[in-house]
Every structure is written in structure tokens, then in C-alpha cells.
Amino acid sequence: MVATAYPKRKKKSIFRRIWDNRAAYLFITPFFIGFLLLDAFPLAFSGYLSLHKWNGLGEMRYRGPANYTRAFQDSRFLVSLKNTATLWLGHIFLLLALAFILAVVLNSKLIKGRYVYRVIYYLPNITAIAPMALVFGLIFDTHFGILNLGLTALGITGPPWLTEPFWANVSIIILNIWSALGWYMLILLAGLQSIDPTLYEAAQVDGSTTLQRAWYITLPGLRDVLFFAFIIETIGSFELFTEPQLLTNGGPLNSTLTASLYLYNSAFSYNKFGYSSAMSFILFAIIVVVTIIQARLTAEDEA
Amino acid sequence: MNKKLTIFVTLMVILGVLVGCGRPPAETVEDEAPEEPQPTAETAAPTTPPEPAEEDVEPTAPSEFKFSTWGDPTFFEDGFNRMKKDYSAYADVEWIFVSGGEGDGDLLSQLRADWIAESWDTMPDAAEMSTSYIPLLAEEGLLVDLTDMVAPYADDISPAVLNGVTHNGKVYALPWMPNTGMIWYNKEVLDEAGINADDIETWDDYLEAGKTIRDYEFADGVDRYIHNADIAWGPGMALQLMLNQECSSYIDPDTGELAIDTDPAFRRAFEWWVDAYEEGILLGVEEWETPWFDALNEGIIASYISANWMDQVIQFDLEDQEGTWRAMPLPAWEPGGSRAAFESGSANVVILNKPGADVDLAWTFFEHSFLNEDVTGDLTSAHALVPAFLPAFDHPYYSGPNDFYGGQELGKLDKEIQESATCAFNYTQHYYDITDLVMVEIQEVWARNKDVDQAIADAADAVRFSIEE
Numbered sequence: 001m002v003a004t005a006y007p008k009r010k011k012k013s014i015f016r017r018i019w020d021n022r023a024a025y026l027f028i029t030p031f032f033i034g035f036l037l038l039d040a041f042p043l044a045f046s047g048y049l050s051l052h053k054w055n056g057l058g059e060m061r062y063r064g065p066a067n068y069t070r071a072f073q074d075s076r077f078l079v080s081l082k083n084t085a086t087l088w089l090g091h092i093f094l095l096l097a098l099a100f101i102l103a104v105v106l107n108s109k110l111i112k113g114r115y116v117y118r119v120i121y122y123l124p125n126i127t128a129i130a131p132m133a134l135v136f137g138l139i140f141d142t143h144f145g146i147l148n149l150g151l152t153a154l155g156i157t158g159p160p161w162l163t164e165p166f167w168a169n170v171s172i173i174i175l176n177i178w179s180a181l182g183w184y185m186l187i188l189l190a191g192l193q194s195i196d197p198t199l200y201e202a203a204q205v206d207g208s209t210t211l212q213r214a215w216y217i218t219l220p221g222l223r224d225v226l227f228f229a230f231i232i233e234t235i236g237s238f239e240l241f242t243e244p245q246l247l248t249n250g251g252p253l254n255s256t257l258t259a260s261l262y263l264y265n266s267a268f269s270y271n272k273f274g275y276s277s278a279m280s281f282i283l284f285a286i287i288v289v290v291t292i293i294q295a296r297l298t299a300e301d302e303a
Numbered sequence: 304m305n306k307k308l309t310i311f312v313t314l315m316v317i318l319g320v321l322v323g324c325g326r327p328p329a330e331t332v333e334d335e336a337p338e339e340p341q342p343t344a345e346t347a348a349p350t351t352p353p354e355p356a357e358e359d360v361e362p363t364a365p366s367e368f369k370f371s372t373w374g375d376p377t378f379f380e381d382g383f384n385r386m387k388k389d390y391s392a393y394a395d396v397e398w399i400f401v402s403g404g405e406g407d408g409d410l411l412s413q414l415r416a417d418w419i420a421e422s423w424d425t426m427p428d429a430a431e432m433s434t435s436y437i438p439l440l441a442e443e444g445l446l447v448d449l450t451d452m453v454a455p456y457a458d459d460i461s462p463a464v465l466n467g468v469t470h471n472g473k474v475y476a477l478p479w480m481p482n483t484g485m486i487w488y489n490k491e492v493l494d495e496a497g498i499n500a501d502d503i504e505t506w507d508d509y510l511e512a513g514k515t516i517r518d519y520e521f522a523d524g525v526d527r528y529i530h531n532a533d534i535a536w537g538p539g540m541a542l543q544l545m546l547n548q549e550c551s552s553y554i555d556p557d558t559g560e561l562a563i564d565t566d567p568a569f570r571r572a573f574e575w576w577v578d579a580y581e582e583g584i585l586l587g588v589e590e591w592e593t594p595w596f597d598a599l600n601e602g603i604i605a606s607y608i609s610a611n612w613m614d615q616v617i618q619f620d621l622e623d624q625e626g627t628w629r630a631m632p633l634p635a636w637e638p639g640g641s642r643a644a645f646e647s648g649s650a651n652v653v654i655l656n657k658p659g660a661d662v663d664l665a666w667t668f669f670e671h672s673f674l675n676e677d678v679t680g681d682l683t684s685a686h687a688l689v690p691a692f693l694p695a696f697d698h699p700y701y702s703g704p705n706d707f708y709g710g711q712e713l714g715k716l717d718k719e720i721q722e723s724a725t726c727a728f729n730y731t732q733h734y735y736d737i738t739d740l741v742m743v744e745i746q747e748v749w750a751r752n753k754d755v756d757q758a759i760a761d762a763a764d765a766v767r768f769s770i771e772e
Binding site: 056057073076137143144145160163168248268 | 415439440443445536733739747768769
């Protein structure tokens with residue numbers, strides 16, 4: 001048997017390969033132009049800006065990493081990170097638990113009109129956050145809000161929802177959960193419907209209880225969806241801005257001043273664009289670290 | 304694929320992206336004659352202003368004039384159209400309103416973006432501008448120096464008002480309406496509680512009046528308060544008014560040093576707000592929201608430390624308040640002391656220092672509208688506003704009684720305060736940063752987390768850290 005020698009194929013240059021696939025590249029070009037102009041360039045410029053002192057108008061003065069070191073000495077920034085973490089922890093588990101319960105209930109064929117309820121619960125998610133925050137401000141007003149008026153009618157003295165640090169945080173958590181519940185309910189509902197129903201049938205035949213089926217079938221089946229929801233909501237929590245800005249403007253006593261709100265104020269109220277950029281990158285790094293930790297914990301679980 | 308078609312599609316894509324990323328054109332307003340102000344028994348027929356001298360008329364005028372404000376532009380457009388009638392060289396200039404967004408911060412952001420991008424076509428020629436932003440914009444060269452243009456009128460504007468728009472010895476804005484500090488009070492509430500506003504001459508008197516209202520049992524059984532304080536923020540501009548009347552500021556204008564921990568006036572004003580809170584004379588609703596408007600409507604807030612523009616709120620945002628409210632000058636710190644101050648300085652107009660700026664046109668507009676004995680009073684009174692140009696107060700609208708306020712001569716009061724004011728608040732680019740830090744410390748004392756000494760010391764430390772970047 002004689003071995004056949006095939007001629008070596010000449011490797012095409014990258015330009016040749018692009019030209020050969022020019023139609024495809026042409027179709028994806030608009031996205032990349034937009035990405036470069038609206039994402040990559042602002043990100044790169046922000047990184048450059050974070051190494052400078054700039055009031056948004058005059059000359060940029062190079063400071064090196066000074067903005068970054070300064071941020072860790074800035075009590076307001078540290079307080080804003082603490083507030084952000086508090087609001088995150090204060091709402092995420094409750095939100096996902098409520099969304100899970102809601103998803104299970106609205107997945108049940110016993111609930112008549114469950115499709116209507118799904119729509120109703122989802123409506124807050126598509127409502128603009130700004131008018132929602134303004135309405136909640138009226139509801140939570142200590143003296144004239146309908147919540148405290150209703151509590152007074154029941155003989156209960158309503159708390160100072162927006163003027164006392166603890167209750168101001170509670171108010172923001174309530175608004176946050178109210179607006180996001182429907183979306184996570186939908187996500188978990190889709191996850192529930194992807195679980196093989198025969199598993200439940202088999203478990204039922206084996207004599208398992210409802211709680212056992214939920215613990216051994218439903219939750220493991222939703223693991224990936226729950227992890228996804230947890231990551232997404234964590235990222236969203238660290239970017240929390242509109243609710244504290246409109247409901248409490250970071251007060252009282254800076255107790256609802258989130259990192260995003262502080263870096264926004266630093267740029268647009270205090271004219272510290274370079275410093276604000278540095279804080280935004282620190283926040284980004286924190287989000288990345290938290291996400292990696294969550295991913296590793298989940299991967300270890302699966303292993 | 305066909306080569307020509309490929310090139311064509313590529314060009315279309317690039318064009319589409321560039322068009323999509325472009326800014327929308329500025330709003331244009333049809334050049335129509337402004338509504339003539341309706342003559343009333345209080346207003347005399349306006350006299351015809353003199354024709355400008357031939358040498359003052361520009362031989363060539365631009366085709367358009369762009370003006371930006373965050374508020375209602377009709378007042379400025381009215382002034383511009385009046386100017387056009389009297390200056391034939393500018394008769395064909397089109398007025399273009401460029402919206403400044405929701406507030407002065409939005410306008411600043413737009414000007415900033417235009418300046419950095421050197422987008423001179425979208426940048427307005429002139430704009431309304433808050434006093435607090437003038438140092439920043441002047442420092443960076445965005446504003447035209449108006450010193451020589453304003454100089455002939457310096458005696459006709461309160462020096463305190465003019466100093467507010469002066470930076471490094473140069474005037475960078477023309478004040479058209481000072482925010483003259485006043486206390487607006489609900490006379491019906493004060494009368495029922497047996498308080499005569501004329502007897503409130505000092506801040507101690509005002510505090511005592513607050514206690515009287517706190518303790519009084521009103522006929523309708525409703526608890527009332529002499530003032531409001533946004534518990535989640537602090538006294539805000541009212542604190543700045545108190546400092547201004549003592550010629551005090553956060554930053555010493557002479558030394559440039561932080562003054563809040565060394566100036567006794569700051570401590571006194573800080574302590575007053577602590578005392579007022581602890582005495583329970585302040586309602587704690589968020590301001591500029593529905594509960595605040597309702598509380599003013601119903602007299603639950605019996606008075607409000609503010610400025611002359613509060614007249615617009617009482618007349619147009621509250622309901623059925625005719626005859627209910629009056630205004631009084633700020634109380635002094637000691638009997639016979641200063642009762643004059645300005646809240647956030649004044650409303651001003653500036654000329655943007657962009658290439659090709661027609662400074663003559665912009666200044667002619669400003670001068671004709673805001674520094675003209677025959678026009679200014681007419682213009683500002685037609686819009687229920689108050690002039691900075693003192694001769695304009697001779698207009699019957701300002702020199703006579705105001706029926707909405709029970710016949711009170713509000714114009715006379717405003718003019719007296721303006722004339723007696725001696726100093727401007729020293730605004731720096733750190734003003735908002737310092738204000739936020741000070742407000743937090745006042746809240747700390749209200750919440751009994753700190754005493755006054757600690758709060759002021761912490762405020763000073765925080766400010767020094769923040770501004771010494």
C-alpha cells in the first residue's frame with residue numbers, strides 16, 4: 001500500500017478570510033460599530049479618566065492611582081458600599097423565595113385564572129421605575145402617606161418610612177421586591193415547567209410528600225435557574241440607583257446612599273469625573289469578585 | 304456578492320450609524336408677536352423706548368439666536384421680541400429655544416457636553432444660569448466677561464447681587480431677578496394663634512412664635528408648625544440664607560479657607576436648626592412633593608423661609624390662597640441687625656464664550672430686557688417676576704399694593720431688602736458637595752447621634768477631605 005501525499009494547503013491570510021466571508025461580516029458590522037462607539041470607547045475613556053482629576057470642562061490632570069487609593073479613604077464611599085451590600089442582602093433572599101413560592105403556586109393547575117395572575121404580577125416589571133418611586137414616596141410619607149393613614153385607622157402608629165434610616169432601607173427593599181418579583185416569578189416558572197413531570201409521578205408513586213418532592217426534585221431542578229437569578233439580581237443590586245435617588249435621595253443620614261448614587265453625585269453634582277470613574281471601576285471589580293465567588297460555590301456544589 | 308453592491312451597503316451602514324448617533328436639532332419656536340400684557344388699573348401704558356443711535360446698530364445680524372433655560376422660556380422670548388421691535392438691525396433674527404432639561408444641573412451637563420465636543424452649532428448663544436455654577440464656568444472660560452458692559456449700570460443693581468456673579472473681580476453674568484430672602488407666612492394661622500408678624504424681628508422671636516403655634520389649640524383641631532424641615536435632608540437653602548445675612552459663607556471669600564468650623568455665624572445658624580427641631584416646631588415632610596403642597600394649602604405649615612419666587616408657588620401651585628399669605632423680611636440675629644439675604648444668589652443670564660458668538664446681539668437683548676427703565680418693569684411685571692434693576696421698581700406693578708397678598712406692597716419690600724443687602728454668598732464649585740456634607744451632620748444631631756461640636760468638627764473634616772482632592 002502506498003501512502004498518498006496530499007499537497008499542503010496554503011493557509012489563507014486573515015484579510016483573505018474576511019473577504020471571503022464579507023457578507024457575514026457586513027451584517028454583524030452595525031453591532032460592532034455600536035459596541036465600539038457606545039460601550040468599548042466609553043469604557044476605555046472612563047478607565048483613562050479614572051487616572052486623572054477632571055471637573056468635566058477644563059484640563060485633565062494626571063493623578064495615577066491616587067483616585068483609587070482615595071476612594072478607600074473616603075468615608076462616604078465606604079458607607080455607600082456598606083449600604084449597597086445591606087440592601088442587597090436585605091432583599092435578594094426574600095425576593096427569590098417569594099418569586100419561587102409565586103412560581104410554584106401559579107404553576108399549579110388548581111389555580112383558576114393563573115394566566116391572568118401571571119400578567120398582573122408581571123405588570124410592575126414593565127412599569128417605569130421613576131413614577132413607581134414617586135408613587136411609593138406618597139404611600140410611604142410619614143404624615144400624609146396612605147400606608148400610615150391606614151395603619152392609624154387600625155390603631156397602629158406607622159413608622160417613619162422615609163425619615164428614619166432603618167425604615168428608609170425597608171422602604172427601598174419593598175419597592176425593589178415589588179418591581180422585580182414578577183420578572184423572577186416568570187424566570188422560575190419557566191424553570192419549573194422544564195422539570196420532567198415523570199419525576200414527580202415516580203416520586204408520588206414511591207409515597208413522597210409534597211415537601212419532599214419540592215426539596216429533592218423541584219429545587220435541584222431549579223438550581224441553574226436560581227443561580228442565574230441570583231447573579232442577575234446581585235449585579236442589579238450593586239447598580240441600585242433610581243429607587244434611592246427618587247425615594248430618599250440617599251438619606252436620611254446617607255443611610256440609603258448607594259455606591260451608584262454616590263458616584264453619580266460625585267460626577268454630576270460635585271464635578272469630580274475622574275474620581276467618579278475610579279469608584280465605578282472599584283464597584284465593577286467588586287461585582288466581578290462576588291460573581292466569581294458565587295460561580296465557584298455553585299460549581300463546588302455540583303462537583 | 305457583487306463588489307459595487309458590497310461597497311454601497313457598507314456606505315449605507317456607516318451613514319446609518321452616523322445619522323443615528325447625531326443629536327436632534329434644537330427646538331425652534333415660530334417667530335410670532337408676543338401677547339401684549341393686559342392693562343390693569345395698576346399698570347400704566349408702556350412708553351415707547353427711544354430709537355437706538357445709528358452707531359449702536361449692527362450693520363449685519365445673525366439669522367438666529369439660541370437661548371437655553373431649564374424653565375419656561377416665554378419670559379425670555381417676550382424680552383427678545385420686544386428688543387427686536389426696537390432694534391431694526393435684529394428684526395429678522397429668529398429666536399430658537401434650546402431646552403435646558405429639567406433643572407440647572409441638566410443645563411450644565413448639556414453645556415459641558417457641547418463645550419467638550421466643540422459643538423458650537425448646538426451650544427446656545429446665551430443661557431439662564433444659576434449663581435452657584437458661575438465660578439466653575441467662568442474659571443473654565445465658558446462665559447463672556449461682562450464687566451465693562453455692566454459697569455454703567457452698577458449703581459442700579461444691588462452690590463450684593465452683582466458681587467454674587469463676580470468671579471476674580473470680573474462680572475460673568477447679568478442678574479435679572481435676585482432671589483430676595485423672605486419669610487412667607489399664612490396670616491390667618493398667625494392671627495388665630497395671636498401672633499403679630501411685625502413683632503418677629505429676630506430669629507429668637509421666630510423660634511418663640513414657633514412654640515406658640517406648636518402649643519396653640521387651633522379651632523379645627525389640627526396641629527400646625529411654623530416651618531418645615533425635610534428630615535431626610537435638612538434645612539437646605541434656609542441655612543445658606545442665614546449665613547448670607549451675616550456675610551458668612553462656607554468658604555471665606557478673602558482667604559479661600561473653609562470657615563464652617565471657625566465662623567461663629569455658622570455655629571449660630573447650625574444651633575438654631577437644632578433648637579428648632581428639638582422644640583418640635585418643624586413639620587417633617589419631603590419638600591416639593593404633594594404632602595408639602597397640601598400642608599401649605601391647609602396652613603399646617605404656617606410660614607416658610609424662602610425667597611421672593613415663593614410668590615409664584617403660592618399663586619400658581621397652591622389653591623384658593625388669595626388674601627391668606629403675606630411676606631416679611633428675614634428676622635435678624637440681633638435687634639437692628641441685617642435682615643437681607645439672597646437664596647442661591649439670583650437668576651442670571653450669561654453669554655457663552657463660543658467661537659463666532661455675537662456678543663453685541665446677546666448684550667443688546669440683555670440690556671434692553673433687564674436694564675431698561677421703560678422696558679424692564681413692563682417685562683418682569685407681565686410675568687409676575689421681580690427685577691434686579693432697581694429703577695424698574697418705579698413701575699406701578701411694584702410700587703402699588705398687591706391685592707393677592709391683602710394689599711401688601713411686596714415690590715417695595717423686595718426693593719428695600721435688595722438695597723439694604725451688603726454681601727453675596729461665596730459660591731465655589733464645591734458648594735453642593737459642602738451643602739450635602741453639612742446637611743448630613745445636622746441630621747446626625749437631630750437623630751441624637753452627635754452633639755453640635757462633634758457634628759461641626761466632622762463636617763469640617765469631611766469637607767476638607769472632599770475638596771482637597
